[in-house]
Amino acid sequence: MNLGTFGNMADNGGSVCDFYANSSIFITGGTGFLGKVLIEKLLRSCRKIDKIYVLLRGTTNKTAQERLEDFSHEVLFEKVRQDDPNIMKKLIPVNGDLTLPNLGMNNEDYSLIVKNVSIVFHAAASIRFNLKIKEALHCNVEGTKKVIELCHKARCIKAFVHISTAYSNTDKTFVKEEVYPAPENLDKIYEIIRQNEDDTEADDLTSSRPNTYTYAKAVAEYEVLRNHGSVPTAIIRPSIVTPIWRDPTPGWLDKWSGGTPIIFGLCKGLLRCLDTQPFNVIDFIPADIAVNLSIVAAAKCHVE
Template structure:
């Protein structure tokens, strides 16, 4: 056997796997999807094509949406260093929520003939979506993508993006497939027959919302695909801003922990239902993208017959508490003078729902009324009562997650990262133990001000 040279050992094998291959991505226009696409085009420069499912939205045509898509600063380094790679994106007009994805026969044939890797990221992320809607997108949409994957002539791996919160009934969540929360076929029939909100609550049986419920069921649908196509499941926890590249601190929406964190840092939120010592499981969006890309390459090469689950999480190996995170976010707001109400660092935790409601009235709603009266008297438009509606709506939406704490194992992700060459470790960092929370939250706060609040 010829011994490996240092040059061979440092060769970026992940990029080599994707060289000459085409990837089909759903959910590509979303926060996570944008990072998938940028990282694939930049980190795997010899990739052939990225086929991207895209639909018209909010009065914007597909061409207008893709123009808006490329205007994002996330793609600046590609424009500067490898602009030709952006031409590798091929748009597939369609919609995950309609039969056969709404794609034409011509486009379907292109996918069947050319795609080697599927990254299925599309989902409704609204936590309390009506079950019928969540089912149509998260379950039925996935079923159609799975059926399409089985017809693809070059398919090597199917990657399903799930969520770490598919098993909220367990305090310790490992990288395995747990029993489903209900019989998927019975749920299908109930949705088909029409299901009321009360029936939905009973069906959830302690699960916090229709999002986690349908994503849990979908994992089992995906698991069945392993018999036909090498399949993996990636479970991110709460996805937050970019840690390393392409832009430290970049963030694309107010979802996850961002909304409540900003409300707290501005002094608009004073009350948490839960305990300050509860773990907040955050993961940078680029770590999720890197995990997916690397896992796809590793499993595509191995052609494993085992369904592998990757928890893309930080709680088991590099935890940060909810209280510490909110304190750091608030300290940055005070330092940067980016707050609206007096003493934004003052907030309380309670385990009693009645006390939470009382404290919201006393510490948030009444001060908001007083602040708006003051604004009216000095000739400014009232704004704080309206903001409080959003704040309280957010508080009650995420109360289940602030009042619980989980330990989510990420051993498989860490082992995978440890197996990479030095070059791949540099290009695709994804080991949660490498996150310095002080530095990361500083950049996260900067990203919120710069990209969401549009402050310079």
């Protein structure tokens, strides 16, 4: 599937591009692999977008502005820069931190987002599988709740897209396109954590999942369901995200991670066997397909 510049939407006769025209967007996780592909696609295929605000953490060596400039000069953005040399000016860095109150933004930036943004993509997450449960919840659940709070305050919110994972419900053989109850009540989870400083019993909470990442993402999905209220919301569950399939640069990726080593090893003949079950499926999805779905989902959840 290649959505290109996005065709008409059968439901309302308008196009996805029309939905994004003159809108400002707020993105968390914009410097991650999927976030970069998302930003590039929005800039290239929805040219009438007003601005894209990207939440970034400054580092000891670089400011948020410098980090944004670094990644905007990557090969991924070469095509869109050639089409419009000024297009990258639509990107606005916002210094912040997902784990802090008000997402770590100062009052001026927070007010600016609330006033101008109408579409929110929440792609930021810690994907470390070995975090303690408290740390995984702090980033992947509490961070998500802070983004939802921002959506409720946004004056002209049209859509909120939460990027989850296909593995948030690994305790089930068949997963439907619905949000399942959390593995445990969030208040109870925190109570268990408080009572068990050594994390022994706290880590037992995740026994139904292979790691704390998938556990926290399941809790986050349920918190989105419970708290999104009147905000038009979609949850996207990509599987293992792989390099770009076709659009705009086939094979592009920014780092050697995820399923890429497996794909590379198989293609080169270096990896000839895997320790697995004979009927298991390695579920990959190219980054451009996951991004196309996310962009269309925002427009779709708004019209419905």
